[in-house]
Amino acid sequence: MLFKIILSLVNLFTVTAVMAQQSDFSEKSAEFDLEPSIIENSPVIREWIKEIPDVSDKIIHQPSFRTRYRLGYTEFPSNKNSGGFFVGVEDIFIGNTPLTFSAKYSQDLSNSDRPQFDRLSVGANLQYYLLPLGSYVNIAPVLGYRYIETAGYNTGGVNVGVRLGLIFSPQGAGDIFITQSFVSPTGNEEVGITEINVGYAVTKNLRLATEIGWQNSIKQNDSQISVGFEWMR
CATH class of the missing domain: 2.40.128.90 (OMPT-like)
Structure with a gap:
């Protein structure tokens, strides 16, 4: 019984996290006028959305x-x-x-x-x-x-x-x-x-x-x- 409760909580947490991530992709896609799938499949775009890298420092x-x-x-x-x-x-x-x-x-x-x-x-x-x-x-x-x-x-x-x-x-x-x-x-x-x-x-x-x-x-x-x-x- 306890195992089923723990498993249900894990599933609920996973579903909630996925929905939150999809919601975040949707918000960002609207902000940048991009399809959510493009943001989801692009590590570079996700990195730039999270934090704009210091390009000049990388060049040096x-x-x-x-x-x-x-x-x-x-x-x-x-x-x-x-x-x-x-x-x-x-x-x-x-x-x-x-x-x-x-x-x-x-x-x-x-x-x-x-x-x-x-x-x-x-x-x-x-x-x-x-x-x-x-x-x-x-x-x-x-x-x-x-x-x-x-x-x-x-x-x-x-x-x-x-x-x-x-x-x-x-x-x-x-x-x-x-x-x-x-x-x-x-x-x-x-x-x-x-x-x-x-x-x-x-x-x-x-x-x-x-x-x-x-x-x-x-x-x-x-x-x-x-x-x-x-x-x-």
């Missing part, structure tokens, strides 16, 4: 791009099209700041039993984005370290440059990042590196990515093409 502090963990296949056309792999991470945000950390490792696998690789590149950088993080265009100075090894030479040192981000759709759905940097600038072993990375989301957290890179030095010019996946956090 909510990034239009996300941290990306990368893995895939890479090929070196300048080294007889030898193939290999790359792994890395892009834009780990350091606290609630526009400062991010990136790192990447790539190598060929054609002669992996040799003490020296035909192509190897490893490096880590810090980027400090100068424009609001929610912007669809952003620019950042780059500072870090990079080591490069090829069949013709090897070098390593301070890596400085600049990165341009073009965000076509927020939260990582689609973007292009262009980075121009110099390893050991002003030195005899200076290497200029140009990289273009294009990413396109296939799910909420998974993207297809392509990167094209060129290395220019006094001793040798090299190129690299990579295709793989990025997991966004």
Whole structure:
């Protein structure tokens, strides 16, 4: 008997809550001249009705791009099209700041039993984005370290440059990042590196990515093409 009374009270409370919500939707729909079903099925409209968000604050502090963990296949056309792999991470945000950390490792696998690789590149950088993080265009100075090894030479040192981000759709759905940097600038072993990375989301957290890179030095010019996946956090 007691169980039936409790069950009846729960049902009554549920029906009352649903009717109150529908009544609220009806009032809001009349206020905003919208169909109740539109408000009911739109989380964005419900959020705006409940409280108007601070759009300017979101533009400044909510990034239009996300941290990306990368893995895939890479090929070196300048080294007889030898193939290999790359792994890395892009834009780990350091606290609630526009400062991010990136790192990447790539190598060929054609002669992996040799003490020296035909192509190897490893490096880590810090980027400090100068424009609001929610912007669809952003620019950042780059500072870090990079080591490069090829069949013709090897070098390593301070890596400085600049990165341009073009965000076509927020939260990582689609973007292009262009980075121009110099390893050991002003030195005899200076290497200029140009990289273009294009990413396109296939799910909420998974993207297809392509990167094209060129290395220019006094001793040798090299190129690299990579295709793989990025997991966004």
